[in-house]
Amino acid sequence: MIQFVVAAAVGYLFRKSNQALKMDEQARHKYARAFARQVEAQQLVETKKKIADNALIKLVNRKKAILKRTMSDFLLLYSKIIKINFLPGEGIKELEGQVMNPIQLESIHNMGVLAVQPMSDEELLKNFLVAGATGAVINLAIAGPLGWAIGPVKALGDSIVNDSQRNLSNSNKQMKISNVIYSQAENLSVILDAITERSNRTSEVLAKLNLLFIKSIKHTAELIEKNGSERKKYSAEDRIALKTCINFADTIKKIIDVPMFDKEGLLIEDTEKVLVVGEEFLRNVDTTLTGN
Amino acid sequence: MGRVIKRSDVDDIGRRNNNIDSFKNRNFDGKRSTVDAYTHKKVFYSSQNYFTTRTTANVDHIVPIDSLINEYRGVIGRQDLKSIVNADFNLAVTSEALNKSKSNLNNHEYLLKKFKSGNPQDLETTINMLRAEGHAKVSVKMNVAEIKAKKIAEELERIPPKSIKPLTSVAKKSLGRGAEASLIALQVSTLENLAMVTMGKKDLKTATNDIANDTIKSGVSQVAMDSAQQLVINLASKANSKELAKLLSKDLPVAEAAVAIMVANTTMQYLNGEISAEDCAIEIMLQGAGSFVQAACMATGQIALAVVVSLIMTKVSGTILKYQQEQKLNAEREAALNRVVAKAMSELDRQRKSLIQQIDEENEKYTEAYTDGFELIYLSVLNNDDKGLTNGLNCILSVMNKSCKFETQDAFDVFFDNKDAVLTI
Numbered sequence: 001m002i003q004f005v006v007a008a009a010v011g012y013l014f015r016k017s018n019q020a021l022k023m024d025e026q027a028r029h030k031y032a033r034a035f036a037r038q039v040e041a042q043q044l045v046e047t048k049k050k051i052a053d054n055a056l057i058k059l060v061n062r063k064k065a066i067l068k069r070t071m072s073d074f075l076l077l078y079s080k081i082i083k084i085n086f087l088p089g090e091g092i093k094e095l096e097g098q099v100m101n102p103i104q105l106e107s108i109h110n111m112g113v114l115a116v117q118p119m120s121d122e123e124l125l126k127n128f129l130v131a132g133a134t135g136a137v138i139n140l141a142i143a144g145p146l147g148w149a150i151g152p153v154k155a156l157g158d159s160i161v162n163d164s165q166r167n168l169s170n171s172n173k174q175m176k177i178s179n180v181i182y183s184q185a186e187n188l189s190v191i192l193d194a195i196t197e198r199s200n201r202t203s204e205v206l207a208k209l210n211l212l213f214i215k216s217i218k219h220t221a222e223l224i225e226k227n228g229s230e231r232k233k234y235s236a237e238d239r240i241a242l243k244t245c246i247n248f249a250d251t252i253k254k255i256i257d258v259p260m261f262d263k264e265g266l267l268i269e270d271t272e273k274v275l276v277v278g279e280e281f282l283r284n285v286d287t288t289l290t291g292n
Numbered sequence: 293m294g295r296v297i298k299r300s301d302v303d304d305i306g307r308r309n310n311n312i313d314s315f316k317n318r319n320f321d322g323k324r325s326t327v328d329a330y331t332h333k334k335v336f337y338s339s340q341n342y343f344t345t346r347t348t349a350n351v352d353h354i355v356p357i358d359s360l361i362n363e364y365r366g367v368i369g370r371q372d373l374k375s376i377v378n379a380d381f382n383l384a385v386t387s388e389a390l391n392k393s394k395s396n397l398n399n400h401e402y403l404l405k406k407f408k409s410g411n412p413q414d415l416e417t418t419i420n421m422l423r424a425e426g427h428a429k430v431s432v433k434m435n436v437a438e439i440k441a442k443k444i445a446e447e448l449e450r451i452p453p454k455s456i457k458p459l460t461s462v463a464k465k466s467l468g469r470g471a472e473a474s475l476i477a478l479q480v481s482t483l484e485n486l487a488m489v490t491m492g493k494k495d496l497k498t499a500t501n502d503i504a505n506d507t508i509k510s511g512v513s514q515v516a517m518d519s520a521q522q523l524v525i526n527l528a529s530k531a532n533s534k535e536l537a538k539l540l541s542k543d544l545p546v547a548e549a550a551v552a553i554m555v556a557n558t559t560m561q562y563l564n565g566e567i568s569a570e571d572c573a574i575e576i577m578l579q580g581a582g583s584f585v586q587a588a589c590m591a592t593g594q595i596a597l598a599v600v601v602s603l604i605m606t607k608v609s610g611t612i613l614k615y616q617q618e619q620k621l622n623a624e625r626e627a628a629l630n631r632v633v634a635k636a637m638s639e640l641d642r643q644r645k646s647l648i649q650q651i652d653e654e655n656e657k658y659t660e661a662y663t664d665g666f667e668l669i670y671l672s673v674l675n676n677d678d679k680g681l682t683n684g685l686n687c688i689l690s691v692m693n694k695s696c697k698f699e700t701q702d703a704f705d706v707f708f709d710n711k712d713a714v715l716t717i
Binding site: 183191205234244250273274 | 626629630632633635636637639640641643644647648651654655658659662666669673678681682685688689692694696697698701704705708709711712713714715716717
């Protein structure tokens with residue numbers, strides 16, 4: 001008889017353990033997908049950030065090169081005939097330091113991982129009381145001692161399954177959180193793409209204008225060399241050339257002087273908005289799950 | 293264990309009365325009087341001089357020795373039985389008169405006898421006696437269960453195959469929790485079939501067959517199956533159809549209670565919200581099932597069982613309600629998390645759309661300005677058109693809401709002709 005009871009109990013535990021294993025397997029898959037999603041989000045931002053950083057570096061270098069060479073040539077040349085007050089604006093000042101991409105990778109790394117907590121003893125006991133109520137019935141006081149063992153085994157089996165259900169539920173929560181993290185990463189990617197686009201576009205414009213500016217300087221250098229500071233010597237055509245060259249210098253300076261990230265500009269403000277949503281989300285998740 | 297056990301084998305007058313630390317001495321704690329556990333009136337330690345049997349203290353076995361011997365002979369050993377018979381939970385200080393009058397009856401049997409003789413006990417004593425009996429019987433069952441638990445663990449340890457070892461440890465670990473769970477579960481489940489029989493919805497044969505089926509499904513032993521069937525047969529066969537009819541005509545939620553009891557097997561579905569009427573059912577269990585069972589048992593003369601079952605039902609209901617509340621809380625948290633996720637996703641989606649729109653607009657504006665501007669500049673250079681060139685530069689600067697230093701030649705000439713003028717860029 002005892003062998004029968006033990007076999008039945010072992011069989012029952014095996015079946016319940018099997019159920020629990022299947023659920024644990026599902027939970028593992030879900031966790032794996034959730035973590036993979038987070039890794040994808042991080043990789044997405046990292047890749048886009050690398051491209052944006054390169055575009056920014058290229059723009060900074062271009063601005064510095066123009067200031068150091070072409071603009072210096074212009075100032076040196078034109079100071080021979082007119083008084084010039086060159087006022088570096090914010091865009092030029094920021095070149096003295098390090099131009100920072102507003103999106104830092106920490107923002108995406110900070111997204112937490114939902115802690116998976118096993119059931120406490122109290123929870124297991126409550127679970128045990130309820131879970132055991134169906135099968136552990138006809139055993140105890142009126143049953144022989146062999147029958148008694150089945151009750152706890154039944155309840156234990158159900159408790160194991162419930163613990164796995166909880167694990168599965170947590171993996172679902174993690175997946176939901178990962179989806180939010182990915183969505184936030186997508187928004188940051190949109191901003192990073194815009195930074196890349198904007199930087200490349202400005203670099204290209206500066207390159208084209210600089211080419212025309214160099215030609216204009218070269219042309220007016222000959223005129224200044226020829227006419228010197230005596231204004232009357234400059235013909236109407238010469239004056240047009242001087243005006244054009246000064247306009248090139250002014251236009252280029254104005255473009256260089258635009259800060260790459262205006263504090264109230266589109267990208268900074270929107271980056272902050274995206275990050276605020278992420279932070280608020282994490283706070284809410286924490287409050288929701290801990291009840292604090 | 294098979295030998296006949298006499299009353300004197302298990303009674304322990306020393307532990308009850310005579311020893312220094314006897315139940316009686318501990319109860320009096322050196323004083324002359326104490327409170328009667330049943331009547332709550334004052335009783336005195338000694339009957340010397342003027343004290344009567346109504347005021348002289350005796351120590352009563354709440355569950356009578358004979359009753360315990362009959363029930364547990366062959367189930368647990370003599371020493372174990374002796375410890376239960378004389379345990380504190382089975383002893384009560386009461387008056388000599390009541391103790392002698394009660395003799396070897398259970399409290400509920402004594403109360404019923406007094407009722408039938410036309411001289412019922414007062415309400416307070418009745419309640420106290422039933423409560424004491426209920427508490428004692430639950431404690432006895434718990435202790436018997438514990439003794440059995442230890443034995444099963446010992447027996448399992450003696451089984452040689454390696455495969456059984458893990459189960460032995462499982463059984464050992466589960467002892468504490470299993471005893472309570474099984475005890476509660478036992479009462480709930482046997483009531484399921486009992487309720488069906490007393491409701492006339494099942495005959496005894498079907499009920500016992502169903503128990504057999506359930507038992508086989510649960511994989512429990514033949515001994516357990518037989519015992520459960522016997523319990524239902526014993527209780528149900530005592531049911532008087534006339535009394536049951538009276539019971540049904542009362543304002544008791546009989547049908548609901550029966551439903552509540554019948555769904556004991558699906559408690560988990562209940563609690564997990566898989567059954568839509570879970571709140572209703574829990575409410576019924578709390579308010580209806582206990583009183584129904586009590587009324588049913590009273591009607592069939594099982595007063596003590598009614599008390600025990602009511603106590604157990606209350607405990608079951610309380611446990612289930614607490615569990616359900618926690619489940620609800622979890623569900624609420626799950627729902628709250630879903631709301632938080634949905635809100636964040638919606639906000640991020642809105643931001644993304646807005647961002648894309650703004651960036652597209654910006655790209656379009658810049659591309660158009662730069663393309664047009666350079667087109668004008670290149671054409672002007674080719675045509676030697678300085679105005680066109682200025683317009684081209686202005687077109688590029690327009691995206692920053694700025695314009696060229698000198699938009700006209702006249703403006704430049706005025707500046708250039710003034711030797712003191714300073715070009716600020």
